Amino acid sequence: MKKFTFKVSFLLLTGMFALTANAQQPAGTKKFGKPFITASKNCGTTEYEKHLEENNPKRASKEQFEQWLAPKVAKAKANRIKKDGNGTNEIVTIPVVFHIIHNGDAVGENENLSEARILSQIQVLNEDYRKAANTPGFNENPVGADMEIEFALAQRTPNGLPSNGIVRYNIGDDNGWLMEEVELLKPQTQWDPEKYLNVWVVDEIVVSGGWLSGYAQFPVGSQLDGLDGQTSTANTDGIALGSRFVGSENYAPDGPFEETRNMGRVASHEIGHFFGLRHIWGDTVGCTGTDYCDDTPLAFMANYGCMTGLDSCPESDGADMIENYMDYTEDACLNTFTADQKDRMQAVLANSPRRKTLPTADSLIPGTASLDNDGAVYLLPFNTNCSNAFSPVIAFANRGTNDITSAVINYSIDGGQAVTYNWSGTLTPGTDERIILPQLSVAEGDHSFSVTIAAVNGGADALASNNSRANDFTFDTIPAESIYNTDTVKITIQTDEKASDITWILMDSDQNTVGFGTLYEDTPGGVLIEEEIAVNSNSCYLFAIIDNGQDGMPGGYYTLETTDNTLIKQLDGEDIDVIDVVPFGVNVLLGNKDVQRGLNATVLYPNPANNILNIATTDAANTPEGYTIYNSLGQVIDSGKINTALQSLDIAGYTDGVYFVKLAKGSASQTLQFIKY
Known part of the structure; x- marks a missing residue:
């Protein structure tokens, strides 16, 4: 499977080339305009919670949630102290469903993880949350706690069908997933969050500066107990994981795995967030943050590697608890949840919506129902070339027990007259097929696309709940003044003496890197970089120059020019604020720029x-x-x-x-x- 190597480092550049399905994305916002998320192979829960709060103004703030939770944690702690030495809590089991998002790879290859990988992840969760003796999840820490929570794969679907708790969807690609794109697929694939802990696995969750190992949706307080008018975003609840971070190499060595996070502890970490735990440094640099747990010592910031004996806040009691699952240290270092963390988790499990119902759900009772003709449809993130034309891609899946040989699918833009697509073929139970719909076009602005299965095998579909999908998206055109007639792009960069800080990239509308430069040698007087790169007609490009030192290029500059020396962009080095991004088109079919294609002029x-x-x-x-x-x-x-x-x-x-x-x-x-x- 091809990997787009530079996307992990420059994801913020790629947004101009996608019609991103994101109902909350403001009109006119491009992905490359979003703030940096300075994370690589780390958790994105904090940034995700900020995203949820920004797009759901009534969602409870961190302070509101902690105010709601505090008395419930105090009650759980009092019960624990009272029962110390006189018994334990009832051990609960959480039903889990894994949604595997792949791009057509065979089961067990790349991101389409094998069942053994998933089972190894369940094994790790049970070892870690039960402090299981003679396993990597055991510890002898005086405050180390058995969380008394176990996990098992679901045995029935929300409709009562038999299940192994693993669902596979051929709706991915090999360019990674933006968080916004993961949020698109969640509502389409989610099982009832009152009955299942939903876990989505994608090949990569990419952000500027790297990729995320995963992220979780934090719990909310019960509306019955207050938190006036809060929203719950129930249809996205669960955790998302990058495929290389799932499962344990010790138990299921069929990789690929991330080198230092190869023991399944990313899921232990994210599920900790799902049940209300915060990072042990409190997401504040400087020994001032709190995770609301007294038995996790203060830490100056997140820890990496495995630095035993580290005390980053010497004026407070205790060395950094680098072994705690809620730090960023390597998997091999992690083995501890604390008693106070247990109190928080037990309080959330007893009181929070979609947490308190999980232990009593019927999801672990084997399903016995059947559905004859059940088709399901899923929307893939829209991709477009640099004109406003695009071909929507959907995945049509057979979730029933009969072969599907025909289907009628209707789709429309902005609620207009529906267009009918008649599908025929043979789709056996449990399989799916991608369908590329005829090309559509939209004007600049906000739009909505919807698709519905109208019939399967000549009759009504057996289950309506997975027949319709819709998403809102925004299309932004490239201004006519940014379109050029040229065969090449000339790139000239004069760096300052810190040439090693400078990286540049030129990408096309298919997210291919057509030019790239980095790791220049620091030189007095700087380095002069001159490149001339061929470009194609009817294409869009994006050039970016990045100053990793974040101090500009004093005395330097860069220019972009066409073949005939028409200036596309020029900027003095002092004006580069971390990154400068230049989108432009070449002979694009917009306005009066017509292109001769094929054999006909x-x-x-x-x-x-x-x-x-x-x-x-x-x-x-x-x-x-x-x-x-x-x-x-x-x-x-x-x-x-x-x-x-x-x-x-x-x-x-x-x-x-x-x-x-x-x-x-x-x-x-x-x-x-x-x-x-």
Whole structure:
């Protein structure tokens, strides 16, 4: 499976090339404009909680949650002290479902993890949460606690069907997942969060500066107990993990694994968050943060590696508890939850929505139900080229017991007239197939796409709950003034003496790196970098220059130029604030920039057009034989023959919007785009 090597370092650059399905994303926001998340192979729960609070203003703040939780923790602690030496709490079992998001790899390859890997993860959770003797989860720490929580894979689906607690979805790609994209797939695939701990596994969760090992949704307080008007975001509740961090290499060595986080402790950490635990340094640098647990000593900041005996806050009692699961140390160092952490977890488990119902759910009772004809549909994140045309991709899955040989699927943009797609083939139970729908186009701004299964095997689908999907997205065009006629891009960079701080990258709209430079040698007077890189017509590109030292390039500069020396961008080094990003297009089908494609030198003009659209061919020998015009939903608006090198079409009666003209000559064809206003 191909990996896009540079995406993990420069993910913030790639957003201009995606129609991101994200209902909460403000109009006009591009991914490369989002703040840095300075994490690599670490937990993203803190950043995720900030994201939830920003997009759900009524969601309880950290302070509100802690105010709600404090008396419940005190009660749990009092009960623990009272019962010390006189028994234990009832051991509870949490039903877990793993949603494996893959891109077509065979089971056991790459991110499509084997059942053995998943079972090894369950084994690790039970060792860690039970402080199991003679396992890596055991400790002799005086404050080390048996959390009295166990985990098991679910044995029934929410509809009562038999299950092994592992569901596989062929809806991924090999370029990693933004957190926003993970949030898109969660509501589509989630099982009832009142009955299951949902765990999503994707190949990589990529952020600027690296990738996340995982992240969790923190619990909320019960609305019955206060927290006026809070929102719960129930349809995204659970944890997400990068596939390389799942399971233990000790028990299921079929990799790949992350080198130092290869024992399944990332899941132990994230589930700790899921049940209300915070990082032991309190997410505040400087010995001032708190995780609300008195028996975890203060730490200056997150710890890495395995530095035994470290005391980063010497003025407070106790050395850093690098062995605590809620630190960032390597898996081999971790083996401790504390008594106070147990009190927090038990309080959440007894009181928090979608936590308190898990131990009593029927999810571990083997399912016996059956569904004959059950199709399910899932939306993949939209990708687009640099025009406003894109082809939605869906995954059509058979979740029933019969083979599916036909299906009727309806889809639409912005609630407009539905378009019908008739699928036929053979889909056996438990399998899926990707469907690329006909090309659509949208104008700049906010939009909504929806898809619904209308029929399966000539009749009604047996289960309606997985038949419909919808997502909102925003499309931002590249301004006409940022589109250039050129065959190459000339890059000139004059660094300062700290040349090793400078990294640059040029990417195309398919997220391929077409130019890259880093690890330059520090030199008095700086380094002069000169590159000329070939670019393609009808393509979008993004150039970025990054100052890892975050102090600019005093005395330096950079320029981007076309083949004929037209300036795309010039910036003095002092003005580079960590990163400068330049999106631009090359001969893009926007405005009056028409492209000759295929064998035909054919253009449309004027474009945009109001009353008359001309189809002009400069090579009479290659004049198209006919044309077909489609609207943005793929519906045929007009068609006809072409008998002259300049043919005029009356479009005065067309509704304003984007249209496509398909030109045909023999077996060859090309499609051009125009805008009616």
